[in-house]
Amino acid sequence: MVSFSPLPSIIIEPIVRNALLEDLGKAGDITSDAIIPLDHKATLALKAREVGIVAGLDLAAFAFMLVDPSIDMHIWRPDGCDVAAGETIARLCGPARSLLAAERTALNFLCRMSGIATATAAMVEAVRGHKARIACTRKTTPGLRALEKYAVRVGGGANHRFGLDDAVLIKDNHIAIAGDIGTAIERARAAAGHMVKIEVEVDTLEQLETALALSIDAVLLDNMSLEDLARAVAMVGGRVITEASGRVTPRTAPAIAATGVDLISVGWLTHSAPILDIGLDASIDGNCRHKHLN
Structure with a gap:
């Protein structure tokens, strides 16, 4: 319930x-x-x-x-x-x-x-039987984020961060500006408070390997193939939270969940659900x- x-x-x-x-x-x-x-x-x-x-x-x-x-x-x-x-x-x-x-x-x-x-x-039902939870993102209507994220919870989903001050999420542009993924993570860890979690977005298994060698709490596996998602989950081995994103629909969600990821984030739930x-x-x-x- x-x-x-x-x-x-x-x-x-x-x-x-x-x-x-x-x-x-x-x-x-x-x-x-x-x-x-x-x-x-x-x-x-x-x-x-x-x-x-x-x-x-x-x-x-x-x-x-x-x-x-x-x-x-x-x-x-x-x-x-x-x-x-x-x-x-x-x-x-x-x-x-x-x-x-x-x-x-x-x-x-x-x-x-x-x-x-x-x-x-509908998304929660699509992944039933797997451990993955459906999560929303910050892609919300300006001024209505609290309401839309509440609606996600009513539907059985989970909330990702509410704002830029909730947690550190190192994305591709942060990495590009910092120079490399290791530098970005090291700078974030040095600045983050002891209660702040750090998540890093990776596009490749090579980036994932680098991130796992540093101090992170979660990894966002962005637009990976099902084969790479499964390999990524195996590489993580439960050490950090795994989150999959990209091209997620009720039709594709079951196969994504079957790779063993912990979370599946779905932006369209709040920006374009009918x-x-x-x-x-x-x-x-x-x-x-x-x-x-x-």
Whole structure:
């Protein structure tokens, strides 16, 4: 069973607040204000329109609450739950104008994060039976990294570093500028604190051999063939963490995992996973029949 903790409110509230300000502009929802009476109440349902995994309900709830604290939201399928097409995820009750004013912002977060969780779960399933864990990268939407990495955790994946200050990751450009891989590693080790891990990216088995002779904690095996990945894992022999990256899809992941690597990093999980289609549907009569849904 996937285990994850919700994001603290102090992280998500300013993100949701800024998104609402972007959408509401300087005059609010002029369409709803013109069409719907001020005192009209409505009941609406968040419904999945395709199979997937829910993530981002806290963001959706914050959107509705920030627009109008009187809105009640009753969650039936919380984050991490599988949903079928047509299944109700949550039901909302409150002033109709307020519900519609928050609708798009709430759905933007919910659809985006549920899409990431769903794509991650598919990758996790693809490597089931192997020790490899699926990890995301820093290829995230600017300003939304915490949310997108949370969605990866909801889908059963692992997070790589959150920023440049989390850990040392020596990549090809660092090596090129330093002159060689040994110099880059030695400089990083001399500067890193005792709590900082060092990972180095290698493209060849020769680079790997050099890196293993120095003090590192993990190695990123970048765009290697399956044969070289298997050789690399054998060379490492469990001394450091092995991470594979490059051209990873649900179709290619099982063979990559079978080489024995510890991690498989997948950038597209956060930069281009498709959304999960979720809609907000009004009840037939449009009336709010539930005073307290929480």
